[in-house]
Amino acid sequence: YTSCLKTVSSVDANFVHADNHGGHVASNLIGDALKARVESVNQDTCGAGEEDAFFVADLGEVYRQHIRWKKNLPRVKPHYAVKCNPDPQVLRLLAELGTGFDCASKAEIEQVLKMGIDPSRIIYAQPCKTKSYVRYAAQHGVKQMTFDNADELYKTKQLFPEAELFLRILTDDSASLCRLSQKFGASLDSTADLLELAKKLELNVVGVAFHVGSGASDPKAFLKAVQDARFVFGQAASIGIEMHTLDVGGGFCGDTFEPMAEVLSEALDVYFPPHIRVIGEPGRYYVSTAFTIACHVIARRTVADATLGTTSYMLYLNDGVYGNFSSIIFDHQNPVPLVLNCGNRFLYDTRRSGYDTPTVTEYSIWGPTCDGIDVISQSCTFPETIDVGDWLYFEDMGAYTKCSATRFNGFTDSHDIVYVSSEPGATALLGL
Numbered sequence: 001y002t003s004c005l006k007t008v009s010s011v012d013a014n015f016v017h018a019d020n021h022g023g024h025v026a027s028n029l030i031g032d033a034l035k036a037r038v039e040s041v042n043q044d045t046c047g048a049g050e051e052d053a054f055f056v057a058d059l060g061e062v063y064r065q066h067i068r069w070k071k072n073l074p075r076v077k078p079h080y081a082v083k084c085n086p087d088p089q090v091l092r093l094l095a096e097l098g099t100g101f102d103c104a105s106k107a108e109i110e111q112v113l114k115m116g117i118d119p120s121r122i123i124y125a126q127p128c129k130t131k132s133y134v135r136y137a138a139q140h141g142v143k144q145m146t147f148d149n150a151d152e153l154y155k156t157k158q159l160f161p162e163a164e165l166f167l168r169i170l171t172d173d174s175a176s177l178c179r180l181s182q183k184f185g186a187s188l189d190s191t192a193d194l195l196e197l198a199k200k201l202e203l204n205v206v207g208v209a210f211h212v213g214s215g216a217s218d219p220k221a222f223l224k225a226v227q228d229a230r231f232v233f234g235q236a237a238s239i240g241i242e243m244h245t246l247d248v249g250g251g252f253c254g255d256t257f258e259p260m261a262e263v264l265s266e267a268l269d270v271y272f273p274p275h276i277r278v279i280g281e282p283g284r285y286y287v288s289t290a291f292t293i294a295c296h297v298i299a300r301r302t303v304a305d306a307t308l309g310t311t312s313y314m315l316y317l318n319d320g321v322y323g324n325f326s327s328i329i330f331d332h333q334n335p336v337p338l339v340l341n342c343g344n345r346f347l348y349d350t351r352r353s354g355y356d357t358p359t360v361t362e363y364s365i366w367g368p369t370c371d372g373i374d375v376i377s378q379s380c381t382f383p384e385t386i387d388v389g390d391w392l393y394f395e396d397m398g399a400y401t402k403c404s405a406t407r408f409n410g411f412t413d414s415h416d417i418v419y420v421s422s423e424p425g426a427t428a429l430l431g432l
């Protein structure tokens with residue numbers, strides 16, 4: 001692969017690709033990209049912001065996740081949840097791979113349509129929609145959308161009576177990272193009335209949707225949700241509504257994917273005959289592990305404890321919870337700091353299995369804003385003495401990170417992304 005990397009923005013993408021699969025190749029590619037970028041910055045002379053945090057995105061990882069999905073959930077057509085990370089190259093790759101898209105707003109629908117995606121590949125999966133957005137969806141032929149209450153049905157009747165509606169039902173999301181059923185989903189004692197109302201309004205209800213919560217950890221949640229969906233399909237059939245699609249939502253994580261997929265697949269086979277179309281809305285699953293972020297140490301404070309005779313340090317990075325680490329607040333994540341560059345030593349990937357030296361120094365890691373809540377790690381240890389000008393990196397930063405970054409305190413919410421591809425399949429699809 002080419003090792004020639006330059007500073008790029010998310011729009012003007014620069015790609016590096018490999019001829020091998022996954023594992024070491026991915027790691028080497030990411031390491032090379034991080035190194036090249038860090039070495040390209042002369043912190044003593046660079047312009048304001050040139051040492052800003054940046055991402056390395058391995059599109060090969062997104063590709064591998066897709067292959068893994070197809071292997072384990074062949075019946076479920078994924079509709080990538082754009083909200084999770086609307087990165088244009090991720091969307092482009094997924095479009096080439098033939099996925100659909102789950103959009104939550106007019107802007108997301110527009111972004112996907114502008115890529116030339118057919119509106120039939122989009123589901124507007126937001127049960128409580130803005131009226132003008134519904135008009136926009138109607139004008140652009142985005143017919144599939146979810147609802148979970150009577151008011152939304154009246155709204156749909158008024159604005160888009162031809163819509164293809166999915167009744168979103170409540171799930172038990174108690175074992176998930178981000179609970180969604182506190183906000184959305186019709187309980188099973190309200191579904192019969194909603195279906196009756198939809199029929200009376202002559203609306204087109206085509207299926208049931210659910211979401212077991214983002215970052216779900218209990219496979220049984222899928223089983224129960226599929227059973228409940230089956231019940232609602234039955235309710236609909238009993239009043240002459242023939243549903244044809246089940247939407248199993250998102251909630252999948254890389255770590256627990258296979259057991260989840262197994263339970264879901266079995267439940268689908270038991271409760272839904274093969275002619276029922278099944279779609280899903282995975283977000284986190286596709287992108288979480290594909291993005292690594294590198295952050296610059298902009299300041300350090302020495303904390304000497306005279307009583308204990310210890311010295312620890314507070315490190316201040318140029319990204320924090322108001323930026324790409326918004327996932328700490330909104331997505332309940334605990335990103336793990338690793339040392340990328342210390343002095344002139346490049347340490348990427350040397351500590352994957354932890355630190356085996358007894359001499360470690362304690363650090364707390366803070367973001368750049370004035371707010372005390374802006375903390376990335378209250379306590380972590382490194383064997384190195386980290387100083388101003390060094391770089392740290394964090395893996396698994398692709399989901400619910402940059403999409404919810406703010407410009408608080410005047411810091412940028414738009415960080416450069418260096419794209420690499422560790423899969424020839426992804427490289428070829430993207431025409432690199």
Ligand code: PLP
Pocket residue numbers: 081084102125126180211213214215216249250251252281282283284285
């Ligand atoms: N679909 C809907 C309706 C959602 O609200 C979300 C996340 O909030 C997703 C899909 C994506 O979920 P995940 O990233 O857990 O797969």
